[in-house]
Amino acid sequence: MPIYEYECESCHHNFEQLVFKNKEEKASCPCCGSDRTRKLISCASFLSGSGAGTCKPSAPSKGFS
Numbered sequence: 001m002p003i004y005e006y007e008c009e010s011c012h013h014n015f016e017q018l019v020f021k022n023k024e025e026k027a028s029c030p031c032c033g034s035d036r037t038r039k040l041i042s043c044a045s046f047l048s049g050s051g052a053g054t055c056k057p058s059a060p061s062k063g064f065s
Contacts, residue, residue, distance in 0.1 A: 005042045010034035 003016050008029035017027045027037045 005040040006037045009036040
């Protein structure tokens with residue numbers, strides 16, 4: 001079951017939501033309750049190999065984390 005990251009377009013709160021059985025429902029913001037949310041692209045984490053669980057940016061960071 002994947003965990004997706006979302007951002008609320010109303011209050012800009014970032015949150016995660018666990019999605020069951022490929023049912024991708026519209027996420028509601030836990031902070032303000034708004035349905036105006038968007039799914040963010042997040043880094044995948046794997047448990048094997050060197051650098052496990054880290055994102056390696058392809059370009060220099062510009063103040064985003």
